[in-house]
Amino acid sequence: MKDNPESKVERATRPGGRSARVRENVRAAALMELRAKGFAGLSHRAIAARAEVDPSTVYRRWPTRMRLITDLIVGLSDHEISVPDTGDLALDLSAYLNQVIELISAPEIRALGNALLQASSDEDEDVDSALKLLWGERFARAAIIFDRAIDRGDLPAHVEVHLMIELLVAPTWFRILVSRQPLDDRFIETCVGNVMMVLQRGTNERGKS
Known part of the structure; x- marks a missing residue:
């Protein structure tokens, strides 16, 4: 009987004791190798x-x-991103995006992102499952920002929250992995401003209907 890819990912998240220490050492070493040699040289x-x-320890656990x-993707879940609660949607989005940028700007996370591009991960069920779990968790936490704004009456309940989160965060990944442009304050203001503009446009259009 074939293993469920999600069950393999889930099982991989529950080590303890010496096993956990070995796992963290190997993770750190793998990230360093990715930075130095890329996926092709791993x-x-x-x-x-x-x-x-x-070497048999690595081969046995990570064949x-x-x-x-x-x-390594599963390990990203260990990097907590808090949910800002300033009482102002734009400020919350800005604070959240700052945390995202701080996390994915780290050299080891850049190396992992580049490895995913090189590895054609869409053909690997385990990687797909790990990414779905990771993004599902990240989106659920980021959605709290919009839920609070809706509860305050700052946004209508019909907002497409996942689409807004993509609009906020996706340009960051593009700059990290593709264009290599700076992730400065102006960039953050532009990303947040774009989300706020789309939200306002949607509110206005519904108000006219």
Whole structure:
């Protein structure tokens, strides 16, 4: 019977004791290897050497490079992004985007993002499952910002929240992985301003109907 990819990802999130320590060492070593050599140069033996573990340990737990990438994606869940609550939607979005930029600007996260592009992850069920779990968690937390604005009466209940979160965050990933343009205050203001403009336009259009 074939394993459910989501169950494999879930099982990978529950280590403890020495196993957890080994896992974190291997994760850190894999990220360093990605930064140094990219996905094409990722080697189980090189990772084992960096992590100071026997190569068989790495091969046994992460038999493929894609399984390593999957576990690194799961590890992103350990990086908490808080949900701002200033009482003002634009300020909340700005504070949230600042945290996202701080996280994904880290060299190791950039390396992981580049590895995903190189690895054609859309053909790997484990990676897809890990990404769905990660993005589902991130979107659920970010949605709280909009839910609070709706509760305050600042937004109507019909807002397409997931679309607004994509509009806020997606340009950051594009700059990190593609254009390499700066992620400065002006960029943040532009992203937040675009979301607010779309929200206002949608409110106006519904008000006319």
